[in-house]
Amino acid sequence: PATANVECGDSIDPSQTGNATATDSCGSVTVTYSDSVAAGSCGNTQTITRTWTATDDCGNDVSQDQIINVIDTTDPVINIDATNIAVECDGSGNNGEIENWLNNNGGAVASDNCGDVTWTNNYNGAQSDCSTPVLVTFTATDACGNTSSTTASYTIQDTANPSIDNEASNLTVQCDGTGNTDDLNDWLTNNGGAIASDDCSTITWTNDFTELSDLCGATGSATVTFTATDGCGNSSTTTAIFTIEDITAPTIDTEASDLTVECDGAGNIDDLNNWLTSNGGAIASDLCGNVTWTNDFTELSDLCGATGSASVTFTATDDCGNFSTTTAIFTIEDTLNPVISTVAADQTVQCDGSGNTDELQAWLDTQAGAVAIDQCSTITWTNNYSGLLDQCGATGRALVTFTATDECGNSSSTTALFTILDLLNPTIDTEASDLTVECDGAGNVDDLNDWLTNNGGAIASDVCSDVTWTNDFDKLADACGATGSATVTFTATDGCGNSSTTTAIFTIVDTTAPTFTVPADVTIECDQDANDLTLTGDVTDEADNCDSGL
Structure with missing residues (x-):
């Protein structure tokens, strides 16, 4: 068949591309084909070489090629x-x-x-x-x-309205008395502080302000709507209020001052009224109106005596009802100490051995005789007595401050000394007694020491303290043998150094005869000397309790 062009995707069957025909002079013919495929120049296009073969009954054959072009001329x-x-x-x-x-x-x-x-x-x-x-x-x-x-x-x-990122803010300004023009214009120019943004274009602001409404004085307000419009005509609004107000309290140029007066015993009425009328000396001013003064005084509080005080708040109020206060205290005080008209007197008493309690208490109870007076209140007496300062024996002393205190705590003091003295000597209840002892040849030391230790038998007592004994013994005066005597003064001294004495004599006597052994009887010749002790013999074993020199 002739060359055939087939659109890509169409059938390449011989029925579409053409069939080969063959004849043979000697019989029937069988036609077959085979394809050889080569890729085309684009896409899935191809060039197919189809070889046709015609074979007769005797096996003789002949072949011819057909070209089939698979092409693409079809749009997607x-x-x-x-x-x-x-x-x-x-x-x-x-x-x-x-x-x-x-x-x-x-x-x-x-x-x-x-x-x-x-x-x-x-x-x-x-x-x-x-x-x-x-x-x-x-x-x-x-x-x-x-x-x-x-x-x-x-x-x-752009169908979205501008975004109000910051809403317009109310602005309240303090009245300046001239309409606050600058504050208002700044607020309007600044769109009340509003901020808007738009994703697609710039924004133009407008507002609907006309005028302020009248309020008290030069105050007023206006509700203003601020409109943000983008380049495509989308808009958003935010509303805020501009207000001129007077919320500033009057200025206290001079604060009220405390006033303290000395108690006059009659309520100090004139002092108080003058102080209230002058607003405690306070002065106030206000930028936007007049000032009216009031105060909250009711009465004085009761304090000590005829004193008292009041904390008073003075209020300065302007025409718009704003007010400022200043507070001060009016005080009636008593700062004067009581007068000691008679000072306390010292007292000295003789020690009674038991603290002289009655005399001391009476002295304390009578403020040691002190007298005080006070102009504004009664007086209460106190003292700082805490005990006697120990001295000798049961004596002592106390320096006592007596304090006269009025009802307001003012006080005056007077000081006096209470003294317990011991001026009395001890009493010799039993006088010392003389003692005579038989000589023992050794000084009779034990007898002497016992007598001295026993104070010669003397007894003493003291109402205020214990008694201490001493004596002035030095030595025995020499007499015959080992005898002797001593006149001894015994002194009883109390704790305060007062003393009494008693005197006695200690005597050693010898009234005992010596002892000895007489020689044995002897016989001598007439012409022998009877005084010759060598012939007659001498005494032996001579002894004496008081003397060794026999």
Whole structure:
């Protein structure tokens, strides 16, 4: 058959491309074919060489080739057209959304019978302005250059009102007495402090202010709506109130001063009234009106005696009801100490051995005779007595301060000394007694010491303290043998050094004769000397209790 061109995807059956025919002079002929396929220049195109063979009954054959060209002249099929897209303006060109839309071929889908499809579009970067659409043609091209197109639009639209990022704020200003023009104009110019933003365009502010309403004095207010409008005509509003008010309290230029007066015993009425009338000396002023003074005094509080005090709040109020206060205290005080008209007197008493309690207590109870007077209240006496300062024996002394205190705590003092003295000597209840002892030849030491230790038998007593004994013994006066005597003065001394004495004599006597042994009787010649003790013998064993020199 002749060369055949077949569209890619169509049948290449001989019924479509042509069948070979053959004749033989000697019989019937059988025709067969075989294909050899070579890739075409694009896509799935091909060049097929089909070899036809005719064979007769005797096996003779002959072959010829047929060329079949599989070609692609068919455009791709747009299965799904591109779809319009509308996005809300993000102020940055919405590049991400548009790029995704473009990359996705506007949602279009195409197919081709002979191979893959490549997409392109004619987007040139044009921007949509306030919802004006931009047309984009998406073209599907197959491998052999056949194309089909679908067109859609993208629109960047601005349907969102501007965002009020900061609402307008109420502004309240203190009355300046001249309408606060600068404050108002600044607030309006600044859109009440409101801040708005828009993703797609710049913002223009307007407001509906006309005038302030009248309030007290030069005060007033206005409710103002501020409107933020973007380039596409979308708008948002925020409302705030501008107020001129007088909330400033009057100024206390001079604070009220405390006043303290000395008690006059009659309530110090004139002092108090003068102080209240002058507002305690306070002075006030107000920028926006007059000042009226009041105070909250009711009565004086009771204090000591005829004194008292009152904490008074003075109030300065302006025309708009603002007020300031200043507080001061009016005080009637008693700062004068009682007068000691008679001072306390010292007292000295003789020790009675038991603390002289009655005399001491009587002295304390009578403030030692002190007398005090006070102009504003009664007097209470106290003293600081805590005990006697120990001295000798049961004596002692106390320096006592007597304090006269009035009802307000003012006090005066007077001091006196209470003294317990011991001026009396001890009493010798039993006088010392003389003692005579028989000489023992050794000084009779034990007898002497016992007599001295026993104070010669003397006894003494003292009403105020214990008694200590001493004596003036030195030595015995020499007499015959080991005898002798001593006149001894015994002194009884009390704890305060007062003393009494008693005297006695200690005597050692010898009234005992010596002892000895007489020689034995002897006989001598007449002419022998009877005084010759060598002949007659001498006494022996001579002894005496008081003398060794016999």
